[in-house]
Amino acid sequence: xxxxxxxxxxxxxxxxxxxxxxxxxxxxxxxxxxxxxxxxxxxxxxxxxxxxxxxxxxxxxxxxxxxxxxxxxxxxxxxxxxxxxxxxxxxxxxxxxxxxxxxxxxxxxxxxxxxxxxxxxxxxxxxxxxxxxxxxxxxxxxxxxxxxxxxxxxxxxxxxxxxxxxxxxxxxxxxxxxxxxxxxxxxxxxxxxxxxxxxxxxxxxxxxxxxx
Amino acid sequence: xxxxxxxxxxxxxxxxxxxxxxxxxxxxxxxxxxxxxxxxxxxxxxxxxxxxxxxxxxxxxxxxxxxxxxxxxxxxxxxxxxxxxxxxxxxxxxxxxxxxxxxxxxxxxxxxxxxxxxxxxxxxxxxxxxxxxxxxxxxxxxxxxxxxxxxxxxxxxxxxxxxxxxxxxxxxxxxxxxxxxxxxxxxxxxxxxxxxxxxxxxxxxxxxxxxxxxxxxxxxxxxxxxxxxxxxxxxxxxxxxxxxxxxxxxxxxxxxxxxxxxxxxxxxxxxxxxxxxxxxxxxxxxxxxxxxxxxxxxxxxxxxxxxxxxxxxxxxxxxxxxxxxxxxxxxxxxxxxxxxxxxxxxxxxxxxxxxxxxxxxxxxxxxxxxxxxxxxxxxxxxxxxxxxxxxxxxxxxxxxxxxxxxxxxxxxxxxxxxxxxxxxxxxxxxxxxxxxxxxxxxxx
Ligand SMILES: [Zn+2]
Numbered sequence: 001x002x003x004x005x006x007x008x009x010x011x012x013x014x015x016x017x018x019x020x021x022x023x024x025x026x027x028x029x030x031x032x033x034x035x036x037x038x039x040x041x042x043x044x045x046x047x048x049x050x051x052x053x054x055x056x057x058x059x060x061x062x063x064x065x066x067x068x069x070x071x072x073x074x075x076x077x078x079x080x081x082x083x084x085x086x087x088x089x090x091x092x093x094x095x096x097x098x099x100x101x102x103x104x105x106x107x108x109x110x111x112x113x114x115x116x117x118x119x120x121x122x123x124x125x126x127x128x129x130x131x132x133x134x135x136x137x138x139x140x141x142x143x144x145x146x147x148x149x150x151x152x153x154x155x156x157x158x159x160x161x162x163x164x165x166x167x168x169x170x171x172x173x174x175x176x177x178x179x180x181x182x183x184x185x186x187x188x189x190x191x192x193x194x195x196x197x198x199x200x201x202x203x204x205x206x207x208x209x210x211x212x
Numbered sequence: 213x214x215x216x217x218x219x220x221x222x223x224x225x226x227x228x229x230x231x232x233x234x235x236x237x238x239x240x241x242x243x244x245x246x247x248x249x250x251x252x253x254x255x256x257x258x259x260x261x262x263x264x265x266x267x268x269x270x271x272x273x274x275x276x277x278x279x280x281x282x283x284x285x286x287x288x289x290x291x292x293x294x295x296x297x298x299x300x301x302x303x304x305x306x307x308x309x310x311x312x313x314x315x316x317x318x319x320x321x322x323x324x325x326x327x328x329x330x331x332x333x334x335x336x337x338x339x340x341x342x343x344x345x346x347x348x349x350x351x352x353x354x355x356x357x358x359x360x361x362x363x364x365x366x367x368x369x370x371x372x373x374x375x376x377x378x379x380x381x382x383x384x385x386x387x388x389x390x391x392x393x394x395x396x397x398x399x400x401x402x403x404x405x406x407x408x409x410x411x412x413x414x415x416x417x418x419x420x421x422x423x424x425x426x427x428x429x430x431x432x433x434x435x436x437x438x439x440x441x442x443x444x445x446x447x448x449x450x451x452x453x454x455x456x457x458x459x460x461x462x463x464x465x466x467x468x469x470x471x472x473x474x475x476x477x478x479x480x481x482x483x484x485x486x487x488x489x490x491x492x493x494x495x496x497x498x499x500x501x502x503x504x505x506x507x508x509x510x511x512x513x514x515x516x517x518x519x520x521x522x523x524x525x526x527x528x529x530x531x532x533x534x535x536x537x538x539x540x541x542x543x544x545x546x547x548x549x550x551x552x553x554x555x556x557x558x559x560x561x562x563x564x565x566x567x568x569x570x571x572x573x574x575x576x577x578x579x580x581x582x583x584x585x586x587x588x589x590x591x592x593x594x595x596x597x598x599x600x601x602x603x604x605x606x607x608x609x610x611x612x613x614x615x616x617x618x619x620x621x622x623x624x625x626x627x628x629x630x631x632x633x634x635x636x637x638x639x640x641x642x643x644x645x646x647x648x649x650x651x652x653x654x655x656x
Contacts, residue, residue: 011417014413015358016573016577017574017575023607024603043418043425062360062361065418068418126361126364129361131354131355132569133571146570148354148569148571150357150358191571191576192573195600195603195604196572
């Protein structure tokens with residue numbers, strides 16, 4: 001059976017070449033002899049069953065587009081939670097993983113209800129864009145990872161961060177980054193993070209195959 | 213007291229400028245030093261009667277050069293930031309050096325290229341009479357955040373006494389006009405337009421006002437075209453200055469149905485730049501005939517295009533902007549529109565000369581797939597980021613045997629020496645130096 005990949009909101013949660021993650025992961029899986037069927041779902045879709053996929057991915061977007069995605073995704077919260085609980089491999093990059101917490105306070109002071117898979121909270125501001133190259137360390141793959149972060153938020157209350165940042169812009173409040181729970185990976189790194197980190201891509205590919 | 217302050221500031225700025233020029237320093241320094249001593253000096257001078265400012269992601273420098281050319285040709289009394297120092301320091305240098313010692317502007321018109329993120333600081337002191345906004349693209353996201361973030365920065369710079377002149381074909385730019393005093397320029401349906409946006413990404417897919425999906429009657433390129441949102445009624449507005457016809461082969465464009473300009477280099481982007489220059493000339497009171505005469509056949513000084521010969525290789529350098537996919541798409545268009553067989557050299561060696569980043573995400577927003585064209589015989593991928601280029605090209609359908617991967621600019625040039633196809637070199641300001649040096653030496 002083919003590996004089913006879902007690229008969520010590929011048409012607007014794509015701040016910076018995020019589709020590269022899916023292209024390279026697909027290629028990597030195919031080179032491992034797997035048949036892959038990638039699929040996209042977006043805001044106009046009225047029916048999404050997250051449990052039907054082997055891998056779910058969502059990339060970064062602008063703040064307004066993220067709110068747009070969050071409103072839509074809220075309708076499918078139970079399905080997403082079920083996929084998470086049943087150990088599906090999930091990767092949310094950029095500000096998309098921030099949707100998974102309890103709430104997001106926007107720069108305008110509006111409190112948006114999150115998807116509540118986790119207890120963390122997010123606070124955005126519009127005074128200063130926090131950008132920069134980073135290096136990160138994780139316990140899976142054990143190589144150093146590189147990436148670029150482009151955000152306007154700080155996250156609080158993550159109990160199991162994904163990375164420790166070994167290099168970060170001074171403007172970042174914390175050197176703990178992202179989230180890892182079961183097979184869900186959330187990182188603030190934008191763009192094609194799997195392309196820049198072949199070991200990360202390899203790890204995800206193996207995990208997806210094992211988990212199928 | 214004020215008079216003495218103005219006198220001192222102007223004299224100081226001019227003196228620093230004089231010595232800075234001798235030392236080969238740029239035009240930012242005199243203004244920067246003057247602002248340190250006299251922080252509010254721009255408020256105390258009498259600026260030119262008309263101030264035209266230009267901002268946006270792409271085309272600022274070219275547009276300002278064209279406007280300046282047309283205004284100068286028609287005898288306008290003009291000052292402008294020729295060297296493209298487009299933050300407040302450069303603008304201060306330009307305005308103070310144009311003043312008499314009593315602080316009165318000598319020129320009637322000031323033309324300011326303004327950095328989109330810093331316009332709010334510049335405009336706090338110097339209010340443009342007209343503000344042109346050319347476009348908002350994904351550009352240098354390593355420092356700019358994203359186009360909507362830049363939108364916010366520009367929006368903060370707009371006060372109600374500024375008349376906006378907006379690109380009607382760019383949905384995000386058009387939204388600046390909501391509830392404000394705005395004029396629009398744009399292009400009608402053109403012969404080479406497309407029905408679908410086949411770029412890697414589509415930043416015009418959703419309405420910038422209500423986020424509902426938009427439909428386009430036509431796309432000129434990327435998300436630039438005629439859009440409308442059936443959910444909230446947002447759509448391309450009526451334009452005062454309009455490209456009614458453009459023929460890239462015969463290199464002509466017609467504005468408002470009757471003013472035809474012959475371009476020395478034709479691309480849709482140059483058509484927009486010329487349109488903006490025509491509109492600015494109109495605003496400054498220049499007769500259309502004079503604007504057409506000045507724009508016709510004009511060769512850009514801020515040359516993004518340069519011919520070269522190297523060994524057997526003959527070609528054209530197309531200077532593009534790293535971290536700006538539209539700029540690359542523009543160069544790729546030139547390549548694929550060429551009728552002859554060509555080779556392409558792409559160099560990514562240093563991403564920016566102004567700040568440090570190693571981020572190459574932007575390579576994934578560029579439409580490299582289009583280089584899978586019959587006329588493209590060979591593609592050299594070179595520079596310290598050759599691996600990033602290699603992976604990017606590995607997911608395109610371009611046949612592997614067309615790709616020549618070179619780990620340095622030097623090794624690419626050594627191979628290029630024997631290239632028999634006409635060669636397009638595509639790279640950025642930050643990397644063209646290395647390339648041109650080797651060309652100049654004639655050997656690696
Ligand atoms: Zn709308």
